Amino acid sequence: MAFPADPKQLQLPSSYAALPFEQIRVSHVPESSKEVTPVVVLTLYRPNNYNAFTDKLMRELEGAFELFDVDDRVKCIVVAGHGKMFCAGADLDVGFSSGNESVKDHRDGGGRVTLAIHRCRKPTIAAIHGSAVGVGITMTLPMTIRVAYEKAKIGFVFARRGIIMEACSSFFLPKLVGMGRALHLVTTGSVYEASNPLFNGLFSELLPSPDKVLPRALELADEIAKNTSVVSTNLMRELMYRNPGSAEGTHILDSAVIYGLFGGKDNTEGVISFKEKRPAQFSATMQEDAPGAYPWWETVSTSSRPKPEGLKYKAKM
Known part of the structure; x- marks a missing residue:
């Protein structure tokens, strides 16, 4: 007789600030709190690389949102970026690679982050105080609310890098801005200011200066955590x-x-x-x-097949 696999067991931290992340920082609100607070701030943290996306960043984001999802002490998450940029997109110094797995087994790293955020049952607010391009903006699409600096540079630049929109953005983007604007954004691959009408529907609030973005996101998070x-x-x-x-x-x-x-x-x-x-x-x-009707949809497994240790796949050109 076959039995379903036991659910993954996660050990919840006494403090998120103490977790040994390298490319993200998680802090409580207030930051001085030694205990987990209803609002937490996750900051993309690659000071010398404009918070560019890497495999390690992907794994840390995925792991953090798995914890937030099951941690009943957490009521709302704010995602911010360290320094002048929110996220510069994929780290082009690392580049794009293939050949370590079969095409059927490959799972896009941006999509893994996006689905972790999408599956997290807590509201998430993006505080976009500076430039966000490529995966730097697509990772925010499943978030509940996005507030941005009105002059922040935003770009869905995939056509200019010879790839396609990723991170499930072909699902989310048209729902947020409409099909016409989504097609314009990805077909030109251009970078626009957040206040451009092409982004109508993407940002719920635009702020006049970068320093006002995180405080406003925290204000919204506090309101949500206390009243909903x-x-x-x-x-x-x-x-x-x-x-x-x-x-x-x-x-x-x-x-x-x-x-x-x-x-x-x-x-x-x-x-x-x-x-x-x-x-x-x-x-x-x-x-x-949760009510008895939940979940009402057919779940789709995105796990790839396991493979023997040391197995290598040849890249297909």
Whole structure:
């Protein structure tokens, strides 16, 4: 008899600031806190390389968001960049490579990060204070909110590097800015200021100076963490991205999901706190309190097949 594999066990840290990351930094809010706080800040940290994307950066981002997803102490995540840029895109000094795996087994590094963020059940806010190009901008597409410096340089530059849009961006970008603008952005491969109308729908707020971006993102994160149900915000986001594709199908799904929340911890607290005119103290979690209809979609495994240690594949030209 075959049994399902045990779920991956993650050891939650007593402090995110103490984790031995090399190319990201994770801090609590306030930073002086020795305990995990409801809002955490993840900073891309490659000071000498404009936070350019590498395999190590990919693995650290993927690992961090796996932790955030299951850590009920964390209510909201802010992603920022160290220095003058948010992220310069792929590290071109490292370059692009193939040949270490078969084409069927390859999984795009940007896509691994994007899916880790997409699957994280906590709201994530991108604080884009400076340039973000290539994977530097596509990694932000699955995030819940993006705030940016109005003159930050933004570019989907793939056609100018001889590759294609990655990190699941062909799924996310048209949904955020519309098909016409998405096609314009990737076909020209040009870099534009964040305030350009081509990005309408991508950034929920544009700020007049770089130094105002992170404080505003933290302000939003604090508001979300203090006043909203993590279960509610996650389910509403999933309903938008994983809807049945018709009004009728969505009505059936909405009905099942909301019915499963009636009388639950957060529904009860939300009503009582409103009547008592006090801040709500939401305590429900997706791990313990998700409605019976969740998940309503067919999950797709993105894991590649295991291979014997030392096996090499020849690159196909």
